[in-house]
Amino acid sequence: MKQIVDPILEANHFDLSNIEFVKEGGSWYLRVYIDKPGGITLNECVMVSEALSEKLDAMDPDPIPQAYFLEVSSPGAERPLKTDQDFNNAVGEYIHISLFQKLNGKKVFEGTLKALDEDTLTLELKDKARRFDQAFDRKTIANARLAIEF
Structure with a gap:
């Protein structure tokens, strides 16, 4: 098709x-x-x-x-990210990822997509006190989509 x-x-x-x-x-x-x-x-x-x-x-x-x-x-405001082109277009955007297995006790993360390469995706995350970068092995990501930041 x-x-x-x-x-x-x-x-x-x-x-x-x-x-x-x-x-x-x-x-x-x-x-x-x-x-x-x-x-x-x-x-x-x-x-x-x-x-x-x-x-x-x-x-x-x-x-x-x-x-x-x-x-x-249109794929919508919270469109899924599936292809390399989807991820490349989302650099600088706020995204939601779900992992196959927990990392630091969590399976779901939201943050700004800062960088990616063939093997790694880096999000800028924030907690109550600080902002920090977290790298994820792309093979560990079950689902990814654009997200709306509140």
């Missing part, structure tokens, strides 16, 4: 955040999450949805033979 969506996004300078094909409540949904610096507008989602719908309808054989609903949207 990515190879079908990518040309539409590239022509409009949008990024693909995620694609999912899921069954919910007896119906199938093809969800395409798109983004760009500064965020995606509703009109841009509609434009991509229409272009993708036309492209899928014209394909023979049909790449998705069963009935489904097509949804194109």
Whole structure:
């Protein structure tokens, strides 16, 4: 599906955040999450949805033979971070990570993503008295997403 969506996004300078094909409540949904610096507008989602719908309808054989609903949207304010590009785009942003196993008695951390490389992600964390950097082995991270700082 990515190879079908990518040309539409590239022509409009949008990024693909995620694609999912899921069954919910007896119906199938093809969800395409798109983004760009500064965020995606509703009109841009509609434009991509229409272009993708036309492209899928014209394909023979049909790449998705069963009935489904097509949804194109922004990944949202607390979007998941999955790819290296997602993490690179999030440097300087406040993020939430969950670990597979506890580190210093905790599995969940939130802080500003300061740096990353192939193996390590560094967050600036704060506690009641200070700010400090904490490095995490990327293999230990179960989930990551942007977060809203309160």
